[in-house]
Structures are given as C-alpha cells and as structure tokens.
Amino acid sequence: MASVAGVVLRRCVQLPAAARLSTSARALGGPGLPTVVERHGSREVLGYGFNGEPNYMDRVDFPIPAVRFKEDTAGIKVLREKEKGDWKKLTPEEVQELYRATFCKSFAEIQAPTGEWKLVLGGTLVACSIAVWIYLWMKVFVYDQLPDTITNPSKMEAQVQRMIDLRMNPVEGIGSKWDYEKGQWKN
Known part of the structure; x- marks a missing residue:
C-alpha cells in the first residue's frame, strides 16, 4: 500500500503546479481530487454548496449545505417517502429525525x-x-539604580540652573520659560 501512495505522490509532484491544484489533474494523469462518492459515500448531494464544492458545513449565512449530514438508512428512506405527503401526519419525533438526517446542528x-x-x-x-515577571526581573537584576541627578532634589535644581545659565533650548525648552532679564520664571 505504501508503494501505491509513493507512486501517486511521485506522479502528483511531476505535474505542473496548476495541474496539481486543479480538478482536471486526473485527466492530465495525476491522482486528482477525490470524487463525490469517495468523499461522501451514499449521502445525497442537494446543490451547489457554499464554495461550489459538494461538502457539508454548518453556517448561518449559508443555511443549506450541499450534501446531507447522514447517509440514508432504511428508516430515513421511509420517512422521506412519508414527508412527500401531508406533514401534519408526521410526529414531532419524525420531523426531528428528518431534520437531524439533513443537518448536524x-x-x-x-x-x-x-x-x-x-x-x-x-x-x-x-x-x-509573564510580562510583569520579565519587568520585575529586568528592574531587579538588569538595570542599575537611578543616578543622583534624577533622584536627589538639590542636584536636580542645580542641573536645571546649569541649563538656564547655558541658555539651553531658548525657543521651546526650559530656557524659554526663564526670564533672563528679571532672573525668575515667566508667568
């Protein structure tokens, strides 16, 4: 059995990409896609289907599947003949059984x-x-303590005074908030 699969695989690989993907691959000598009978057995094909293929899918936006959910048994065949007549003669259990033969849900x-x-x-x-644990690990083991120029208030004031003295960022930065003539912060 493995040798048959190997031969089919080799023949499929030898085909061009378009032939491997097309439904006419069988006509070109490849294995092709399985037929409806190979995929669904004796389940009744009802129509076109959601994507043009006869397959079963429970979908709200496409409520009628292309094939029935179950294969027809003797009891289902009797019920299908009975449903062709008056539906008032069917019991609720028979209606439910007919529904479940066509639909899964x-x-x-x-x-x-x-x-x-x-x-x-x-x-x-x-x-x-995990992100919190990584953050804590980085804070404890990777990063050093913050420098004094950020944590010590007197050093922060000295750093701001130095920036003012050097007239750093006079247009939009700290220097623009300082009045150099009066020696105080602008209002």
Whole structure:
C-alpha cells in the first residue's frame, strides 16, 4: 500500500503546479481530487454548496449545505417517502429525525457560545503575568539604580540652573520659560 501512495505522490509532484491544484489533474494523469462518492459515500448531494464544492458545513449565512449530514438508512428512506405527503401526519419525533438526517446542528446550536472566550482571556492573563515577571526581573537584576541627578532634589535644581545659565533650548525648552532679564520664571 505504501508503494501505491509513493507512486501517486511521485506522479502528483511531476505535474505542473496548476495541474496539481486543479480538478482536471486526473485527466492530465495525476491522482486528482477525490470524487463525490469517495468523499461522501451514499449521502445525497442537494446543490451547489457554499464554495461550489459538494461538502457539508454548518453556517448561518449559508443555511443549506450541499450534501446531507447522514447517509440514508432504511428508516430515513421511509420517512422521506412519508414527508412527500401531508406533514401534519408526521410526529414531532419524525420531523426531528428528518431534520437531524439533513443537518448536524440547529441555528440555536450553531449560534450558541462555545466558551472560546475563556481560552482567550486565560491566554491574555498568562501573557500579562509573564510580562510583569520579565519587568520585575529586568528592574531587579538588569538595570542599575537611578543616578543622583534624577533622584536627589538639590542636584536636580542645580542641573536645571546649569541649563538656564547655558541658555539651553531658548525657543521651546526650559530656557524659554526663564526670564533672563528679571532672573525668575515667566508667568
């Protein structure tokens, strides 16, 4: 069986990229895509489908899938013949069985919350806690203490006075806030 898969794989790789991706690859000698029967067995194909392929998808925006959810059994075939007549003769259980043969979920089940928000919230909290631990680690082990010119108020005042004396940033900086003629801060 492995040798057959190897031959199919080699033949598929030898084809050009467009042929490997197209549905006509089988006509060009490649394995091609599986047929409807290979994919779905004896499930009834109802129509075009969401993307043009006969596949089953539960979607609110495209409510009719291309194939039925389950294969027809003897009981379902009897119910399908019975549904061609008057629907008032069907019991609620039979209607439910017909529905479940065609669809996997109802609209309420499709739109029901999945609880995915819990995973997202948990991941966000884990990422935040890792960021806090990295910050604390960097603060304790990587960075030195702040210099005296930032933490000591008298040294900060001396540094500001030096900037004023050197007339640093006279247009928009600290020098623009100082009145050099009066020797005081502008109002």
